[in-house]
Amino acid sequence: xxxxxxxxxxxxxxxxxxxxxxxxxxLHHRTGEFAAIYKDVAEGLKYVFxxxxxxxxxxxxxxxxxxxxxxxxxxxxxxxxxxxxxNFGDRWAKIAQSYGVKVIxxxxxxxxxxxxxxxxxxxxxxxxxKAVYTTFTETSTGVVNDIKAIGDIVSxxxxxxxxxxxxxLVGQEFRTDEWKVDVAVSxxxxxxxxxxxxxxxxxxEKAWKLAETSKLPKFYFDIKKYxxxxxxxxxxxxxxxxxxxxxxxxxRLIKERGIENLWNDYKLLAKAARAGMKALGLxxxxxxxxxxxxxxxxxxxxxGKIVKTLREKYGVSIAGGQGDLxxxxxxxxxxxxIGKADLLVGFACLEMVLTELGLxxxxxxxxxxxxxxxxxx
Amino acid sequence: xxxxxxxxxxxxxxxxxxxxxxxxxxLHHRTGEFAAIYKDVAEGLKYVFxxxxxxxxxxxxxxxxxxxxxxxxxxxxxxxxxxxxxNFGDRWAKIAQSYGVKVIxxxxxxxxxxxxxxxxxxxxxxxxxKAVYTTFTETSTGVVNDIKAIGDIVSxxxxxxxxxxxxxLVGQEFRTDEWKVDVAVSxxxxxxxxxxxxxxxxxxEKAWKLAETSKLPKFYFDIKKYxxxxxxxxxxxxxxxxxxxxxxxxxRLIKERGIENLWNDYKLLAKAARAGMKALGLxxxxxxxxxxxxxxxxxxxxxGKIVKTLREKYGVSIAGGQGDLxxxxxxxxxxxxIGKADLLVGFACLEMVLTELGLxxxxxxxxxxxxxxxxxx
Numbered sequence: 001x002x003x004x005x006x007x008x009x010x011x012x013x014x015x016x017x018x019x020x021x022x023x024x025x026x027l028h029h030r031t032g033e034f035a036a037i038y039k040d041v042a043e044g045l046k047y048v049f050x051x052x053x054x055x056x057x058x059x060x061x062x063x064x065x066x067x068x069x070x071x072x073x074x075x076x077x078x079x080x081x082x083x084x085x086x087n088f089g090d091r092w093a094k095i096a097q098s099y100g101v102k103v104i105x106x107x108x109x110x111x112x113x114x115x116x117x118x119x120x121x122x123x124x125x126x127x128x129x130k131a132v133y134t135t136f137t138e139t140s141t142g143v144v145n146d147i148k149a150i151g152d153i154v155s156x157x158x159x160x161x162x163x164x165x166x167x168x169l170v171g172q173e174f175r176t177d178e179w180k181v182d183v184a185v186s187x188x189x190x191x192x193x194x195x196x197x198x199x200x201x202x203x204x205e206k207a208w209k210l211a212e213t214s215k216l217p218k219f220y221f222d223i224k225k226y227x228x229x230x231x232x233x234x235x236x237x238x239x240x241x242x243x244x245x246x247x248x249x250x251x252r253l254i255k256e257r258g259i260e261n262l263w264n265d266y267k268l269l270a271k272a273a274r275a276g277m278k279a280l281g282l283x284x285x286x287x288x289x290x291x292x293x294x295x296x297x298x299x300x301x302x303x304g305k306i307v308k309t310l311r312e313k314y315g316v317s318i319a320g321g322q323g324d325l326x327x328x329x330x331x332x333x334x335x336x337x338i339g340k341a342d343l344l345v346g347f348a349c350l351e352m353v354l355t356e357l358g359l360x361x362x363x364x365x366x367x368x369x370x371x372x373x374x375x376x377x
Numbered sequence: 378x379x380x381x382x383x384x385x386x387x388x389x390x391x392x393x394x395x396x397x398x399x400x401x402x403x404l405h406h407r408t409g410e411f412a413a414i415y416k417d418v419a420e421g422l423k424y425v426f427x428x429x430x431x432x433x434x435x436x437x438x439x440x441x442x443x444x445x446x447x448x449x450x451x452x453x454x455x456x457x458x459x460x461x462x463x464n465f466g467d468r469w470a471k472i473a474q475s476y477g478v479k480v481i482x483x484x485x486x487x488x489x490x491x492x493x494x495x496x497x498x499x500x501x502x503x504x505x506x507k508a509v510y511t512t513f514t515e516t517s518t519g520v521v522n523d524i525k526a527i528g529d530i531v532s533x534x535x536x537x538x539x540x541x542x543x544x545x546l547v548g549q550e551f552r553t554d555e556w557k558v559d560v561a562v563s564x565x566x567x568x569x570x571x572x573x574x575x576x577x578x579x580x581x582e583k584a585w586k587l588a589e590t591s592k593l594p595k596f597y598f599d600i601k602k603y604x605x606x607x608x609x610x611x612x613x614x615x616x617x618x619x620x621x622x623x624x625x626x627x628x629r630l631i632k633e634r635g636i637e638n639l640w641n642d643y644k645l646l647a648k649a650a651r652a653g654m655k656a657l658g659l660x661x662x663x664x665x666x667x668x669x670x671x672x673x674x675x676x677x678x679x680x681g682k683i684v685k686t687l688r689e690k691y692g693v694s695i696a697g698g699q700g701d702l703x704x705x706x707x708x709x710x711x712x713x714x715i716g717k718a719d720l721l722v723g724f725a726c727l728e729m730v731l732t733e734l735g736l737x738x739x740x741x742x743x744x745x746x747x748x749x750x751x752x753x754x
Contacts (some may be wrong), residue, residue, distance in 0.1 A: 004402060011403045011618055022619060023400035025381060026388045026572055028694045059574055060597065061436045061614035067597045098596040189615060195403055197436055197574045197617030217594065219475040220437065220444045237438035238566060240574030240617070241388060242399060317405045 005316045007346045009139045009167055009293045011189040011196055012336025015253060018193060021246040029241050035233035037248050042230065044251035045200060048169060048192075048259065049184055051176040055202040056226040059240050062166040062187030064221070065199035067095050069162045069183050072223040073131055073207065075215035076100035081122045081132045081159070083107055083114040083150070087140035087322045088164055092133040099216050104129065110325065111141050112287045116149040123157050130210060131160045137168030140322045142295030142331055143286040144172060151180035160207045166190060170254060171292035171335040173263045182207040188243060190292070193250045193337040197243050266291045269334035269343055272373035276347045277332070279369035280354060280361055285329045292335035293319075302357040303327030309356065314349040340374050382693045384723045386516045386544055386670045388566040388573055389713025392630060395570060398623040406618050412610035414625050419607065421628035422577060425546060425569075425636065426561055428553040432579040433603040436617050439543040439564030441598070442576035444472050446539045446560050449600040450508055450584065452592035453477035458499045458509045458536070460484055460491040460527070464517035464699045465541055469510040476593050481506065487702065488518050489664045493526040500534050507587060508537045514545030517699045519672030519708060520663040521549060528557035537584045543567060547631060548669035548712040550640045559584040565620060567669070570627045570714040574620050643668045646711035646720055649750040653724045654709070656746035657731060657738060662706045669712035679734040680704030686733065691726040717751050
């Protein structure tokens with residue numbers, strides 16, 4: 001009987017239309033029926049990524065396509081720049097180092113955003129750099145990096161720009177081609193409003209040229225296998241059929257609303273979430289807050305308890321901090337299938353929980369502040 | 378309105394109880410609720426694999442865990458023996474060679490089975506071999522290898538035995554520990570009666586010792602990350618939550634019937650399928666037919682048309698041949714959620730299609746032959 005309200009930065013709730021598709025009898029993946037679905041999905045993914053290039057679907061978590069973006073572009077001993085600002089930015093460095101790639105850091109401290117000028121400087125000082133790896137929205141802290149500015153810088157060099165858009169795609173304006181992003185990777189359980197299990201990657205011509213020189217070992221992650229199968233609307237290995245069938249439905253929903261409209265929807269939710277946090281007396285966390293998750297600082301004495309109590313007493317799931325931020329921040333997601341009413345549910349229950357945990361909270365105030373922003377539209 | 382009948386060697390049909398679980402609202406994966414499910418699934422997997430060792434769940438196709446079994450055990454320049462006898466056996470060699478591992482072949486020609494004596498000979502001639510990679514049921518041809526005999530041989534050496542049980546697990550007697558298998562890998566879309574997207578791997582103590590020496594690069598496929606997370610009923614990367622929730626249900630169904638009973642059920646289906654093929658005047662293919670898929674030779678003139686016509690006219694999906702066997706064999710699966718009645722549907726429609734394609738087939742004869750075997754029980 002416990003009713004769950006998911007306000008977490010992935011997985012996000014799944015629309016019933018999409019969930020029901022997962023329950024349909026399974027199709028065989030080497031048939032015309034499946035090929036037609038796969039083709040439609042592939043075209044839809046181009047729209048979502050805002051690219052004219054092919055987007056490949058991989059069975060795996062988002063990290064799988066991050067690793068694909070490393071092992072297909074580089075060779076051992078190559079130099080890359082990693083410009084991260086949190087847990088997921090750090091992951092780029094860890095993956096690359098696992099393969100003997102030399103990582104030059106242009107990263108910012110957690111909570112801050114990546115400074116494009118730092119990347120520019122690192123590129124000048126290290127002319128052999130093959131690629132710059134960065135993060136669009138850094139979910140662990142709740143900030144967004146200026147990918148457009150970074151694209152302008154990197155595109156003037158021989159290096160390719162690789163961006164982790166796992167949590168930000170759909171939820172905040174992102175334009176792969178226009179922003180000169182060479183490789184973008186994403187996953188199914190955030191903006192796509194789907195269950196986890198699919199990951200996506202797209203490559204520019206410049207990235208494909210670099211891929212031609214890559215010598216890092218790979219088999220399942222060999223992007224050329226995916227490219228080859230894509231030509232016949234197939235995948236090289238058995239695809240998660242039910243997830244792809246439901247992805248077709250979620251892309252249909254995204255197209256129906258229009259991606260620009262969705263960007264505005266989440267922007268409004270972000271404004272309301274920030275207003276709600278401030279009304280609770282909590283200080284926002286992060287230099288440039290993104291529009292898919294809102295982070296706020298909480299008193300360390302109760303930091304660990306907020307998330308647990310919200311979930312156990314009211315079925316509301318939000319996220320706490322990761323790494324050094326554990327117990328210091330809370331993260332309130334407004335991505336995927338999370339709407340205005342969900343946000344208000346979250347703040348109402350948060351008011352109750354903070355009160356129970358001894359904070360001096362004026363009940364109704366955060367909800368009111370969020371409502372005010374939502375009504376402003 | 379088109380009704381589909383899946384008699385393919387993966388994906389197989391999904392029981393409605395399992396499919397409906399996929400449509401449930403998604404759970405967050407870092408919660409007590411999910412941890413309890415994951416723990417139950419992990420225990421169930423031990424039962425299915427017939428092992429006391431931990432079984433890890435990975436987001437990916439079956440090939441992902443094959444690659445995990447390569448990159449976690451070996452270092453570049455290592456020698457291994459690959460004993461394959463078809464498309465999936467060959468895959469072991471391709472993965473290993475992608476990583477600079479030296480492959481010594483003890484493989485048999487397609488259609489034949491692996492000869493344990495050949496492995497014994499290769500092990501004696503190559504005392505530095507780190508591991509032997511082989512296949513349980515080779516779906517591309519429809520044969521089964523004598524893993525018990527191979528286990529007896531390999532266990533007397535320093536090499537570890539790695540077995541691909543992707544298509545055979547659940548469908549035919551397989552005992553990881555008792556047969557001295559060090560590493561077994563499998564996938565969700567065959568005997569588990571689930572959608573594709575999950576892969577499984579289990580390692581013996583001997584395999585873990587070898588893993589300690591492995592220097593091949595890995596990150597997403599680093600099995601130590603999975604082991605570490607397993608201790609707290611978690612996965613290192615966001616797991617395909619809905620697939621794991623439905624896996625719990627399919628394991629419940631497997632336990633309810635009992636795995637020994639299931640082995641007998643599929644054995645009976647295999648007998649009926651062989652009788653049906655013979656009654657159609659088709660010669661069986663494969664030296665030692667397995668119990669999860671039945672292969673039969675078909676006249677090359679109509680070979681390509683049988684599969685297509687069956688699917689397009691009657692909605693019945695079976696598989697044709699792969700590689701050199703394309704157009705030369707048909708493959709009729711009886712794994713996963715395929716029952717007695719499904720088999721009869723398959724043969725009845727096959728009788729019609731072969732008649733339409735000009736073969737002199739006595740209508741009803743294959744169905745009768747299959748019925749006779751099914752009644753014999």
